Amino acid sequence: SQQGEEDPQALSIQEGENATMNCSYKTSINNLQWYRQNSGRGLVHLILIRSNEREKHSGRLRVTLDTSKKSSSLLITASRAADTASYFCATDYGNKLVFGAGTILRVKS
Amino acid sequence: GAGVSQSPRYKVAKRGQDVALRCDPISGHVSLFWYQQALGQGPEFLTYFQNEAQLDKSGLPSDRFFAERPEGSVSTLKIQRTQQEDSAVYLCASSLVGLGSYNEQFFGPGTRLTVL
Numbered sequence: 001s002q003q004g005e006e007d008p009q010a011l012s013i014q015e016g017e018n019a020t021m022n023c024s025y026k027t028s029i030n031n032l033q034w035y036r037q038n039s040g041r042g043l044v045h046l047i048l049i050r051s052n053e054r055e056k057h058s059g060r061l062r063v064t065l066d067t068s069k070k071s072s073s074l075l076i077t078a079s080r081a082a083d084t085a086s087y088f089c090a091t092d093y094g095n096k097l098v099f100g101a102g103t104i105l106r107v108k109s
Numbered sequence: 110g111a112g113v114s115q116s117p118r119y120k121v122a123k124r125g126q127d128v129a130l131r132c133d134p135i136s137g138h139v140s141l142f143w144y145q146q147a148l149g150q151g152p153e154f155l156t157y158f159q160n161e162a163q164l165d166k167s168g169l170p171s172d173r174f175f176a177e178r179p180e181g182s183v184s185t186l187k188i189q190r191t192q193q194e195d196s197a198v199y200l201c202a203s204s205l206v207g208l209g210s211y212n213e214q215f216f217g218p219g220t221r222l223t224v225l
Contacts, residue, residue, distance in 0.1 A: 042200075042219060043152070043216040045214070045215075094165070096157060
């Protein structure tokens, strides 16, 4: 059983376009994290947003958090072919991470 | 420095066989985690160690699954009498500190287990 659900399940865009992925979760959180997974580099931590933050930026990534709606979004601007991967949100529950099912992003060059 | 490493990267087992999956965490990392990732799904927590102590094994799906970290460094996940539903990628992660504070978990490349 997974904490979060991402949508869309899959997203296909052209290089240079922006990609937005959404995540919903069920219980109260301390923080929410986004991870990227591809076959070449495994699961890589992208960004963490704490429960008292509403927005955070890191390079071409922008994450928002709405604790009242128990949802978060990840925006990747000016996408590149190398951004092709699966993206997961994860919440911490005790000391374990609880992941959603992920969004598969394909960036076409 | 070296990241988290796992071996083997791929394992094919016949149903009923026992398997052992190894994780070498980042040197000095106190916490170690095992996750199971089924095809098309996100990783799911299996168990957590702080040094050599197994503090949480709530995610282990059955008593066929056993994990250990006897010296507080390398960990082994053992699956006895493997079943087809055990087919998944097994991910190991480590982090610097344990309970009470957030620390980023660094993941290994995973072991893909296929049970025939």
